[in-house]
Amino acid sequence: MKPASFEYFAPTSVADAVSLLQEHGLEAKLLAGGQSLVPLLNMRLARPTVVIDVNRVDGLSYVREDGDALAIGAMTHQREVERAELVQRVNPLLHAATRLIGHPQIRNRGTVGGSIAHADPAAELPAVALALDAEMHITGPNGEKAVPAADFFVTYLTTTLEPAEMLTEVRVPALPQGTGWSIQEMARRHGDFALAGATVTLSMNGGMCSDARVVLFGVGATPLRVQQAEERLIGERVDAALISEIGREISSSIDEPLADIHATSEYRRNLAGVLTERALVEALGRAA
Amino acid sequence: MAAKRDIRLTVNGVAYEATVEPRMTLVDMLRGELGLTGTHVGCEHGVCGACTVLMDGRAVRSCIMLAVQADGADFMTIEGLASREGELHPIQQAFIEERGLQCGFCTPGFMMSILELLQETPDPTDDEIKDALGGAICRCTGYESILKSVRSAAKKLLAPAS
């Protein structure tokens, strides 16, 4: 058998899951879709002595419109989000980002909460969560709280979640009508984790950019918001010259991205700039 | 060793019971405990697609699910594709005609993903086929003959020979 031995619990409520987490502390891991955790168990890169499977917890799988936002249960499969007509209508960027996650077979099991809690720096959902000012709803021993995406991602595979806390819902504000958007990434094979990626939202008003978000993924320890690029855009007529200037600035200014067998640090930097340019061009085309 | 658990599941319409350690993966249970060795196991971390089975109608990787999580679920594996009398499924027939397999290691996984695809999208575009199969690796065929097999299987399923 591949994984090391562990005790297995399958609680049916968030309260029970949290008290199990509290009881077992750092020895325990929540199991959601298992699409990141089980590979780690199989390779024994993770060896929790307690696994708390939250797939039997009721009421954590939904996509609802709630005021100006989408409320998405943490255990909602990525495939449900991809298929929800509501998501396509209210937030086409979230829809497009979800379709870029792995393969359909992975999205059939992988959850929204799992992807965000796992916080892989190359993952799509954390990046769009940051770009769209999503809010993470968390339940812990001391009750519930909400943490904005900007404060949630701490470093590589690490969030502000405490050991006894569980993510229960992700609230993603709707993309305002007329906002241009894009997500661009480069992977070795279709469906692989991105070598680097960029996601952009752009609001135009009378030919001038009134608001912008630029977020990179796969190039740092967390998704990275590039405020410098946003400032260059806001108040300007966005044209080809400005877009390529911003791309160049990004390629030359981001800190040493990770190097691995798939890509050098140099290549990732260059890619980040190029992908940002492509994202800006596409978002501009979509902005009304 | 953690306490073993009793689980019940259905595979290809047959009810099974098993007693498994929590750390056992679903694919190891299918092959080792239930004797259903048609589901292959390659990479054991979700990347190659060889172990793909249908769980409640959805294609999933059985190497990155725990057997205990299968409790109460309904599965289909490659053994369930041909009829009980041994008549090949149109997907299998198409693979033979279009040479969609050589060594056959990847084939059970591909066929399960193709079944999910064609159940939901009976007349898929090439892009839809590639999207559905992009997550599986074949070291022999070069994929082109698999694409042809899917197109042919879709035709057979849409217009069954009378």
Ligand SMILES: Cc1cc2nc3c(=O)[nH]c(=O)nc-3n(C[C@H](O)[C@H](O)[C@H](O)COP(=O)(O)OP(=O)(O)OC[C@H]3O[C@@H](n4cnc5c(N)ncnc54)[C@H](O)[C@@H]3O)c2cc1C
């Ligand atoms: C072949 C392959 C390709 C992939 N490609 C991509 C890709 O391109 N992009 C991408 O983003 N992802 C990709 N993934 C990962 C996939 O998206 C995972 O589903 C996701 O990263 C984790 O979600 P999960 O539900 O499977 O969580 P699990 O694997 O069950 O859990 C992951 C971690 O999060 C914790 N956790 C899970 N849920 C909660 C919660 N509600 N509260 C607190 N902690 C929680 C767990 O304890 C664990 O530490 C890929 C996976 C595979 C196998």
Ligand code: FES
């Ligand atoms: S063996 Fe499961 S995906 Fe490779």
Ligand code: FES
């Ligand atoms: S036929 Fe040999 S791996 Fe696909």
